[in-house]
Amino acid sequence: MRDEVAQVLAPRNGGIYVDVTLGGGGHAEAILEGAPGARVIGFDRDPEAIRATETRLERFEDRIEIVRSNFGRVREELEAMGLARVDGVCADLGVSSPQLDDPLRGMSFRSEGPLDMRMDPEDEETALDLIARLKDDELADVIYRYGDERRSRRIARSIKRALDEGDLATTLDLRRAIVRAVGPVRVGGVDPATRTFQALRIAVNRELDELSELLASLSELLVPGGVAAVISFHSLEDRLVKKAFSVRDAWEPIWKKPLMASEEERAANPRARSAKLRAARRISPAAGGPVSRSRPAGEGGPTSEEVAR
DSSP: OHHHHHHHHOOOTTOEEEESSOTTSHHHHHHHHHOTTOEEEEEESOHHHHHHHHHHTGGGTTTEEEEESOGGGHHHHHHHTTBSOEEEEEEEOSOOHHHHHOGGGOOOSSSOOBSOOOSSTTSSOOHHHHHHHSOHHHHHHHHHHHHOOTTHHHHHHHHHHHHHTTOOSBHHHHHHHHHHHHOOOOTTSOOTTHHHHHHHHHHHHTHHHHHHHHHHHHHHHEEEEEEEEEEESSHHHHHHHHHHHTOTTTEEESOSSOEEOOHHHHHHOGGGGGOEEEEEEEOOOSSSOOOOSBOOTTSSSOOHHHHHO
């Protein structure tokens, strides 16, 4: 939903925009192309994604700055750069296609790889570490909470049994443990491992915690009239975004219902079938005067206009 995000952000010359999930750089590229005088600050915790995006966006080198960080720390990182407010923020949540397609990342049950699932390979805990650390009932709670899996307790017991027996080292080992608990996929149905893999990945990367931290900071990050656009891929994310944008004294939703990917995009990218784009405009404070886009003079760090240059 690259074009839809760029259209709703409506970048302008001189504006500063933040892509908190830089990934392959598609949204950042659309913003930079949409306004030749705009600047983008991109965040990502995956060093491989950053390296690929640096090459893709090198022609914008004087207008793009990339920060390696998770998006829960966006506010702190921007403050360290001397930025108090920006003109727009976008987020494309969840796992990226390159992460899913690389067996070494351990994100998918469709190919064999280590039970890793970390978006940042320097994080300490892998999915296998998480499974080993949690008790049976704690693992079941994770699978139920983040995967909405009703058979979580049966699955958790099977996974822990496989671990105890030395049969849990790879993604396919994990899938086999899940299938032993709930049976194989039915014809035309969703793979039985889908919800559990999602739950473990979310837990390993603290995805919902990071999203909650981002959403809590958005109203302070944006100038009045600034727009936040968030693409979610499952109901847990979408509920958090919907609730955040429903605060009437802070946000004016752009659409009553989320925007879905077009038929053309869904055909080209099957992952987009579950994508939901919600966007909202920051409402001007009722009192207290205008909000500055930069730090007051003398408080350290460059102003937003100096950073933009």
